Amino acid sequence: MPHLVLDKISIHYDGQPAPAVEHVSIGVDKDDFVVLVGRSGCGKTSLLNVAAGLVAPARGTASINGQPITGPGSDRAVVFQSDALFPWLTARENVAFALRLRGVRPAERARRADELLALVKLGDAGDKRIWELSGGMRQRVGLARALAAEPEFLLLDEPLGALDALTRERMQTTLLDLWTASHAGVLMVTHGIEEALVLATRIVVLAPGPGRVVRTFEPGFSRRYASGEAIRAIKADPAFAAARGELTDAIFEGEAA
């Protein structure tokens, strides 16, 4: 079973008096959708960057399938809050970027890119330039681009953070559909409490000063969506409201009201 493991990770940035994250362990299985939530400064993005290989931990080990993580790799594609797309390429060429790096022939990578664009419901936007797309469309191109690398894990750093509320709402189901279709494990960072509940198979609540795990939830609403239940019905479920209250309490626990 492919497995992404952060084992007793501490992160200490140069010039900072205190560690940003201390002694955090998180494991992501191939069929997991793990969401990190917590107040600002709890180190959730730092942890994601350790998994991505962009930040080296001060102590502890990050590994994928038993191999230590020493740098970024296409087995762990990252999607950032700002889309970080390449404006000199069309939407299709952006999606095909990982394939181009590997020397896949142009016809083949265009075909594959179009498949992925169709998967994120942008089937007719392949020839569009990035600046012609809305924020939500860009983020979907970003997701398709990450999937093109055929990663074992998707690392999402507040991928819906810069979108308006209505687009966010719709992108949540897109994310779940992609998670089901791609068979990639997901590790995601978000500020959205409802978003975390809808998407996650497991929610890890972090607290700041230094960043540490305070609670873990296994909400199970995303599995309900995956087995065919409508997202609106799930959100209307009293159990959903109860879970939201509980998660909110956990996030703000220990903070003066």
Next chain:
Amino acid sequence: MTISFYTERPVSRTDETNGLSVPWSRPRPKRTGVSARMVSAVTILAVLALWTLSARLQLVSPVFLPSPLAVWNKFVMVTSDGFVDATLLQHVVASLGRVFAALVAAVLVGVPVGLAIGISTVGRGIFDPLLEFLRPIPPLAYLPLVIIWFGIGEPSKILVIAIAMLAPVALSTASGVRGVSRERINAARSLGATRVQVVRHVILPSALPSILTGLRIALGAGWSTLVAAELVAATRGLGFMIQSAAQFLVTDVVVMGILVIAAIAFVLEFTIRRIERVLVPWAGRE
């Protein structure tokens, strides 16, 4: 408390201004008066008129200021018959050839140097002081040294122009490279790009708008170095033409040459702006 605060606001003012209480937020009615372009046109015409008038009234000797008509006639004559053994077109081609040869050299050296400055600390340590040393030196100052080292042939002329172009190209490239967003690079690396691929597929294209701006500045700098470069042992070129004319006090050719240099600079600037729009349409739209 909050409520009383709001009712205290002068409601009547809003009514006065038809629902817009902030006068400066209203879209201005389209002014039918003067535009900057018109003022520029009038200014140019006024200068021409003054010039014509002073020449017609013979306020100054034609040796100092030939009439516009005389300059125009010289333009026609030099275009067809030539001056100092070459037609105007041949002078222009010689000068443009030098400037473009220098541009190619400046890009071949300047872009990699700029990349090195932008990417690596060692690169910055090596090239930054050298460029800062080179940048403020006027071409006429290093011209003698270039001639001592490389002789009076064509390479020296191109080199003088290229040195003037090097700093703008390299520094613009470096600032473009430093401006590449961290997330864009990280995204590419997490998609499996090696360091070389990141430079080739992410950093260079990201820096392209800045590099093109550098080329535009460099062309301006190079073109204004032209006369200096053609000071020594040239037989063709606009700078050479002006200097020869000056030695024989053929002032109308001097003035004509200056105007041609200005016109070509304008065309170059305009052309490279068009190229920018075609090549980097995303600049300023991200």
